[in-house]
Amino acid sequence: MSATMLSPPAFAADSVPLQIIVSKDKQSLTVYEGETVVARSRISSGKAGHDTPTGIFSILEKRKYHESNIYSNAPMPFMQRITWSGIALHEGNVPNYPASHGCVRLPSGFATKLYGLTERGAHVIVTDADVVPQRIEDVVLFSPRKPLPPGTLMTDVDLRTASIKASPKKPVEVAMNVAPANPNRATDALPPQPDDLEEAQTHALRILITRRTDRETLMDAQKLLEEMGFETGGSDGYVGPLTRSAVAGFKRWKGLKQTGPMISGEFIDALYASAGQPKPPAGQIMVRQNFEPLFEAPVGIKAPEVALGTHLFTVDKIDRSIESADWHAVTLPNVLSDATMKRLGITMAADAKLPGAAKAALDRIEISQDVRDRIETLMADGTSVTINDESLGPETGKGTDFVTLTKSSKSEMVAVQDIGSTPAAEPRAKRSIIRYQGGVGLY
Template sequence: MFQRFALAISLSLLSSTALAADGPLQIYISKAEQTLTVYDGDEVVATTKVSTGKPGHTTPSGIFSILEKRKYHESNLYSNAPMPFMQRLTWSGIALHEGKLPGYPASHGCVRLPNGFAKTLFSMTKRGAHVIITDDPVAPTPITHANLFTPRLPVDDGGLLSDVELRPARVEAGLAPVEVAMNAVPPRSGAETKVTIAEPPPLRILITRRTQRDVVSDVQRLLGTLGFDAGISDGLLGSRTIAAIKAFKEKNGIEKDAQILSETFLGALYAQAGEDHPPTGQLMIRQKFAPLFSAPVDIREPEKALGTHFIEATAVDRYKRKAEWRGVTLDDHLPASTQKRLGIVTPADDKSIFSAEAALSRIDIPDEVRARIETMLSEGSSITISDTGIGPETGDGTDFITVTRAKPRG
């Protein structure tokens, strides 16, 4: 009876705290401790016991967000099993939902929540809220770094943003126009007039290493500026693009190489196109579960792993040009084959050295790209830094989903 009474008090406190929440909620789940903790900034809003996936159906660890919410849902994988107050994390079948808690991992991969708690949590969250799943428990802490984004007004000091060349992606047609704010200085007066700004939806930012498709897309663009017909900049190494690369090599006396995208070729191509060097990183933006744009960045010391980090803006004041950031560093042990493919010599196994701040210090973001992002920054915008880029769970109707790997036993 005492346990039921304590649970009732817990849920009552949870509900009242949710109404007073000031910022975006974050949900942290520890598989080792079988617990779930809800944070509003640094404040713990609620905690509960959970039941995650049993052996053979392990709940994946990583960075997720709530993609879909249904008060009543039936599993299409396991005999229409009921999943009340379902909050979907992946389209492959991982979700939070009400279920039995035997005191140990017992689900088929989902995270089961206690009766009552599942309903209350469902009422607190919104689509897009982040869910971080780890083995050992972690908690968000304040992060300050010069490389973190600072919100700004779309018109700053009377100037307009330059038309930086960014790679467009499929933009969601339903995105409403964003009202902008500007500072107008009336004649004969130093008074400043502010127009109310409508905050855009939160950004999802992923900073990672470049893939071959990113490199090929740049090669096609640069070859086109130099008069070679490489086709559209789609990142696909087709016959038309290969022919253009061979033509460039022949014209510039570059000897045949086993690699079509050799370092010698890339260096010569970027130099002729007036760009310093091939970038080593890529920054990608999503908004409202749809790709928005991407742009190249540089990762210094690319032979060292970046590690996996999640950082979220929990307070944004555009007029004061201030933002508060909180985040965590996650365990993510890359297989030797993955490290070799990515050119990583030093893995990020020591979180005290390979921290989020250390990763941010190695990333160079062009000023034009930074300006574009900072005019769109809003509360709840997040940054994921990862060596492995877009995983298979990221797709249509998702944020960036990063699945991490546990350290091999033994």
């Protein structure tokens, strides 16, 4: 059979978190509820020269009927987009081999049923070899908190700006440090009401744990410079004239050389010493909800010279009354280039085939209690945690969850457009296309 619905009752339930795994090797798609298979289908992925990218995605947009804006208005019924650059699940011709221009084609009957059962935000994992979710328990994983009294939704944790990039023409969106129940903090905000908390707890969180990039290092440096009286133009992680002037001024003050990298190790050491603060840890945690940034904060990574690997953890069956939940993990092969390993200070690669690789990565993560409290207060069924080494990928931007692209070999070119650490721009009907090796999808 081209498609099999193994467990219809599971689909009938409201808001059941589903996870879709596409295997390019097997040309198959499997739908999971936790570790239970509820549907299977054959598929047709990208043909040679138009390979379907591999990685961790989520459904960004759904349309019952869509036409390709790349390939002569080719029809794409029951389209479920997983990247803004042109990759989607949709109904189409499904021979017994890869035949699409990058998308994942589904048999007509299955495409219709799957469309009616998924929601925006559902995870779609695309791999070469098939992977299977496994039940996992670990003290690092978040546990749902019992309902808290009004006024404690926001903690005193020091949060960074929630905007990806500040616009000079628009106000900066800030993750506010509001704690009305704390008499030592002044605020004009009203305490969050129980109904607001319940509403927040119905939306799954998307959490990324990764290594700090140059952007995060600069964000924290800008904040410390501002606390010392320098004007940086905001702690957004982007270099502007004010930031350059502030860094140069600090270097003159401390007698540091002005030549070489602007943010050097010598500069960072002197900055934190002057501020009387320890240097931040090697990692960071970033949180989104409803495709919007919520907050981010530093986290520790033990043995940072060892690669973390690429893992996705998802939770369901949350019961706040007894503070319990079921977590499942998937580990994806992801080969880092020599240049990437050198840039990140990694001397030992991760091995996705090792038993317990996901748990081993979790056990190296150190998360502050303030950050943990906030996540455990807000987490809902379907909340997920991605762990990777490469931070934000080029497909992560406004209107997306965290998208992680993976590579099966060091020679594989995932994207020929060099975007660096700048996230993708806001999606538009007509926008530049991020081109994968051989081309893009949308049919």
